Amino acid sequence: MKIFEPIEINDLKLKNRLVMPPMCMYQVKKKDGFVTDFHRSHYHIRAIGQVGLIIVESTGISPEGRISSEDLGIYLDEHVKGLSDIVSLAHREGSKIAIQLNHAGRKSASDDPIHYGPSPLQSSNSFPIPTELSKADIQRIVQQFKDGARRAKEAGFDGIEIHGAHGYLIHQFLSPISNQRTDEYGTDKVLFLKEVIEAIKSVFDKTLLLRVSADEFHTDGYDIHDMIRILKEVEDNLDIIHVSSGGNVRPNKEIKVEPGYQVYLSEMLRNALKKPTIAVGLLNTDEEIVNVLENEQADLVACGRELLRDSNLFLRLAKTYGREDLIPYAYKRAYR
Numbered sequence: 001m002k003i004f005e006p007i008e009i010n011d012l013k014l015k016n017r018l019v020m021p022p023m024c025m026y027q028v029k030k031k032d033g034f035v036t037d038f039h040r041s042h043y044h045i046r047a048i049g050q051v052g053l054i055i056v057e058s059t060g061i062s063p064e065g066r067i068s069s070e071d072l073g074i075y076l077d078e079h080v081k082g083l084s085d086i087v088s089l090a091h092r093e094g095s096k097i098a099i100q101l102n103h104a105g106r107k108s109a110s111d112d113p114i115h116y117g118p119s120p121l122q123s124s125n126s127f128p129i130p131t132e133l134s135k136a137d138i139q140r141i142v143q144q145f146k147d148g149a150r151r152a153k154e155a156g157f158d159g160i161e162i163h164g165a166h167g168y169l170i171h172q173f174l175s176p177i178s179n180q181r182t183d184e185y186g187t188d189k190v191l192f193l194k195e196v197i198e199a200i201k202s203v204f205d206k207t208l209l210l211r212v213s214a215d216e217f218h219t220d221g222y223d224i225h226d227m228i229r230i231l232k233e234v235e236d237n238l239d240i241i242h243v244s245s246g247g248n249v250r251p252n253k254e255i256k257v258e259p260g261y262q263v264y265l266s267e268m269l270r271n272a273l274k275k276p277t278i279a280v281g282l283l284n285t286d287e288e289i290v291n292v293l294e295n296e297q298a299d300l301v302a303c304g305r306e307l308l309r310d311s312n313l314f315l316r317l318a319k320t321y322g323r324e325d326l327i328p329y330a331y332k333r334a335y336r
């Protein structure tokens with residue numbers, strides 16, 4: 001059964017196909033971006049639970065780029081030590097671990113008063129009107145992604161996931177709803193992403209993942225066919241596409257949020273591109289999880305909230321499908 005099979009994606013060797021997607025934990029109570037014991041335990045426990053690939057939560061490349069002030073940061077060299085602890089703990093259990101780098105742009109709810117966007121357009125009434133980024137601001141942010149990537153390398157991460165989804169800055173640039181610039185960043189809405197990828201690759205030579213919102217579900221936004229075109233421009237520089245949806249504006253197209261509702265987007269991208277995909281979104285039951293891979297709709301499967309509920313989800317799957325040999329000795333008696 002595919003979920004239990006190891007996979008090699010370029011230099012990344014995973015022992016199985018289960019992914020923990022990035023999930024902000026809002027546990028940096030000092031608001032300084034530093035890893036706490038909560039984060040060490042939280043990720044270590046999922047590694048003990050045999051997750052093949054862990055993706056650490058959205059981590060701010062600058063203080064104002066954090067989604068909230070309680071997010072992790074990677075904007076200081078001093079952040080590296082705590083992050084490297086998380087990496088070592090994951091590696092000790094044989095898991096691979098990536099980190100999601102993010103700038104929240106106009107959707108930042110951090111205490112920092114600066115809110116930027118490609119254009120001075122609000123995401124919703126919950127957020128202020130952002131300041132339009134100057135070209136110098138854009139170059140500074142590209143540099144911050146590069147510095148974050150250098151620190152991710154120093155911390156020992158096996159991969160970086162660029163957060164290009166859920167209405168944060170990169171998504172804001174990709175979307176005609178939030179990017180109404182008339183300069184080159186508006187005429188080529190992929191330019192900012194291309195610059196970020198190039199900057200990261202200049203200092204980070206391991207696995208590069210891109211998380212996308214594959215469809216905005218809005219009549220003025222991009223759809224999955226546009227996303228295929230966008231990704232064709234950058235896929236040669238990427239290793240894995242992580243397929244989510246929405247988040248930039250309230251959808252005005254009908255979507256049924258039901259088990260596996262985003263899986264067809266992963267399947268479409270996987271068929272249209274040369275890259276492996278991760279499917280995610282309301283995949284909770286054993287059957288839902290394994291079928292995504294059996295049906296060849298994705299190469300990897302991510303379970304977010306189900307892994308928060310059950311950190312031993314992989315052991316549960318191993319028991320259900322007769323692969324008790326994959327359950328670590330320490331926990332074997334619990335699954336007899």
Ligand SMILES: Cc1cc2nc3c(=O)[nH]c(=O)nc-3n(C[C@H](O)[C@H](O)[C@H](O)COP(=O)(O)O)c2cc1C
Pocket residue numbers: 021022023024025057058100163165166211244280281282283302303304305306
């Ligand atoms: C508490 C929580 C925090 C999240 N934080 C992030 C995040 O930091 N970055 C991100 O790309 N998605 C984030 N997400 C979205 C998840 O990665 C995932 O795509 C979503 O929960 C759907 O998968 P699920 O139904 O398996 O939970 C978050 C979700 C939850 C529940």
